[in-house]
Amino acid sequence: MSRGVFITGTDTSVGKTLSACGLLRGLSSRGMIVSGYKPVAAGADLIDGRLQNDDATWLARCSSGHLDYDEVNPIVLEPPIAPHIAASAAGLVVDLERLVDGHQRLAEKCDFVVSEGAGGWLVPLNDELHFSDLAVALGVPVVLVVGLRLGCLNHALLTAESIDHHGARLVGWIANTLEPGMAALEENLETLERSLDAPLIGSVPWLGNESMEERIGRASASMNLGLLLHELRN
Ligand SMILES: Nc1ncnc2c1ncn2[C@@H]1O[C@H](COP(=O)(O)OP(=O)(O)OP(=O)(O)O)[C@@H](O)[C@H]1O
Numbered sequence: 001m002s003r004g005v006f007i008t009g010t011d012t013s014v015g016k017t018l019s020a021c022g023l024l025r026g027l028s029s030r031g032m033i034v035s036g037y038k039p040v041a042a043g044a045d046l047i048d049g050r051l052q053n054d055d056a057t058w059l060a061r062c063s064s065g066h067l068d069y070d071e072v073n074p075i076v077l078e079p080p081i082a083p084h085i086a087a088s089a090a091g092l093v094v095d096l097e098r099l100v101d102g103h104q105r106l107a108e109k110c111d112f113v114v115s116e117g118a119g120g121w122l123v124p125l126n127d128e129l130h131f132s133d134l135a136v137a138l139g140v141p142v143v144l145v146v147g148l149r150l151g152c153l154n155h156a157l158l159t160a161e162s163i164d165h166h167g168a169r170l171v172g173w174i175a176n177t178l179e180p181g182m183a184a185l186e187e188n189l190e191t192l193e194r195s196l197d198a199p200l201i202g203s204v205p206w207l208g209n210e211s212m213e214e215r216i217g218r219a220s221a222s223m224n225l226g227l228l229l230h231e232l233r234n
């Protein structure tokens, strides 16, 4: 049976894509057939005659074998703004069923699907739905990427509370170091470990001077995949 997780974060630009790619690399090096999934992306460039989003491109690159762009990213919107606003400007209604079907198709041909939201947990998809509803509809547990910087405790605790409120399961969290020399880093980590009701499954150091490929390798090496897979079995 195919498994998967939905990656959310404490904010935009906190390392969801880096963490998702790290998980994909790690799982595939354990012999699993993996796919990345970016159901809705806002912020894309015209490449080879079609809009392509960077996150989706990296997720596809870290997936096993070839996947068509549409399979990894069914809804791609050009402006880098809130997805429901970009969708409305493009005259498009984000349809949950289409996104769930896309996930199902990937799940059928692989062992593990790593889905990435956009921005944070409650980012709207349209006037009625949020990414939280999509995560619940996909039926997979949630991994929270905490971007370690001042303010992250509040964002992490609010997100964890809302994940619980929506009936989803927080299966683990990833600490991602967003800046070198953050004040009271260890104390923040201790507070998060005490406060979040899920295990720390990855601790990604600051990787400022490295290429994206190197960052993904380091992020992958920073994941406790054994613990994640153990939690997913429970
Ligand atoms: N630990 C780190 N060290 C150095 N750079 C990092 C680290 N984590 C993330 N970055 C860089 O910060 C940028 C934002 O990270 P990433 O794209 O993974 O965030 P995101 O949460 O997926 O953002 P979005 O909300 O746009 O999807 C990227 O260039 C990424 O390589």
Ligand SMILES: [Mg+2]
Pocket (backbone or CB within 6 Å): 016, 017, 018, 055, 116
């Ligand atoms: Mg991303």
